[in-house]
Amino acid sequence: MAYETTADGWSATVEGVPQADLPEADRERLRLHREDGMFWRSYYGFLAGLPMKISDHGSHLDPGVIETTFMDREVHAVRVTYDPDIGGDTWYFYFDPGTAQLVGCRFYHDESANDGEYITFEGLAEGGGLRLPRHRGWYVNADGRHLGTDEVGTVRVGP
DSSP, X not given: OEEEEOSSOEEEEXXXXXXXXXXXXXXHHTTOXXXXXXXXXXXXXXXXXXXXXXXXXXXXXXXSOEEXXXXXXXXXXXXXXXXXXXXXXXXXXXXXXTTOOEEEEEEESSGGGTOSEXXXXXXXXXXXXXXXXXXXXXXXXXXXXXXXXXXXXXXXXXX
């Protein structure tokens, strides 16, 4: 599946077939509607803005840096909570201590329940002055189950 977004719209294709040409049952199963597309655009916009989103209105950055491991590598972690009207989640952002590159993040809706997911970042996709993680792997906090991987194919910045 591929998504493309513009300033005021989105489109999706599944194995090269535009969403408008898919049977309604497939569009429903895959949630290929404008509202869902705009949600994912906002969500991926949040992810693309990491780690700068740490300082957004409604976020609260813990003052200390945590030295820990993430995916078997030594990292520096920062903990950020968000106001309920922003989402109310708790996020951890993991940085390579030598380069300060963001290598992953983890979020919880309820940290004591170990719910939520973690996301790994690998490689870079570059274009128009932007550098985005090429691959994002999604996993469940509770059991490490792999949910899927997405890939940024092309980065274009335009008017």
